[in-house]
Amino acid sequence: MKLKYWLPAFVLMLTSFATIDAQNKKEVVSSDVVTMLQKDKKLVVLDVRSPEEFSEGHIKGALNIDIRQSDATAKIDKLDKNAKYIVHCRTNHRSSMAVSYMMQKGFKTIFQMMDGFSGWAANGLPIQK
Numbered sequence: 001m002k003l004k005y006w007l008p009a010f011v012l013m014l015t016s017f018a019t020i021d022a023q024n025k026k027e028v029v030s031s032d033v034v035t036m037l038q039k040d041k042k043l044v045v046l047d048v049r050s051p052e053e054f055s056e057g058h059i060k061g062a063l064n065i066d067i068r069q070s071d072a073t074a075k076i077d078k079l080d081k082n083a084k085y086i087v088h089c090r091t092n093h094r095s096s097m098a099v100s101y102m103m104q105k106g107f108k109t110i111f112q113m114m115d116g117f118s119g120w121a122a123n124g125l126p127i128q129k
Helices: 001-013 030-039 053-057 074-078 095-106 116-122
Strands: 025-028 044-047 082-086 109-113
Touching: 025 030, 030 082, 030 109, 030 116, 074 095, 082 095, 082 116, 095 109, 109 116
Parallel strands: 025 109, 044 082, 082 109
Antiparallel strands: none
């Protein structure tokens, strides 16, 4: 794999070991997310999978930023730090990197969907293509 794909992931992995204020992050599962999205229409779903994975199916209204791309952190930096985010990937590895970065950058409210899109699909929840 090309260096441009691994460099952002490596930087994110290093930053994930830093001391982080855990009060900004809450772990949730896909069944919780359905209810959360129904109750709060301002929640932003951030899907950090590849564009190919995203095009195969995603949560309706999700924003896609591929965390493995060299411009991922720049795109995350442009997001509203005061918005509430539900972050997920396929399982939870890439979303962990994204959440760690977001917390370091001062994002106020982050929910990490721990069962990822795999859990969402396995629970038969609605998928948009």
